[in-house]
Amino acid sequence: MARISAESDKHGDLLRLGASVRARRKGLGMSQEALADAAEIDRSHMGKIERGERNVTILNVIKIAEALNIKPSTLLEIAGL
Template sequence: MKHDGLRKPSEDLTRILAENVRGFRHAKRLSQEELADLCGLHRTYIGSVERGERNATLSTLETLAGALDVSVIELLSKRDLNDEV
């Protein structure tokens, strides 16, 4: 199978990650800057993840999950609107 260019995750998965990072961050009452500091990332990177503009690496997912006290699976799983954070 020939593949041109970089592979990207589906829009659904990117949107799920964006919504979950934002939701878990809000639940912890963290600003983007505070989460970025906990992760050793730049605030604009967090914002771009939350807008679905970034293809986060596995190591970044682990870092975000650790800072938010959730699992990588929770970051990538579709959540029901009624789910508690």
């Protein structure tokens, strides 16, 4: 099985997930730094997640979703995943 990375994300899954994180964050009036702090993820890494430049572990998806007050499954559904 091929490893998924930002370079091999031919279907744009990472871009869609990042866009859904950004949209939810902005909808809550939350800064990227505040989200990163709440999710206990480095701010620069959060920026890369939102831009679809980083493959996200399921544990980070859970932490991000919790910080956004949303179920991880809903966050993935919003991203079309």
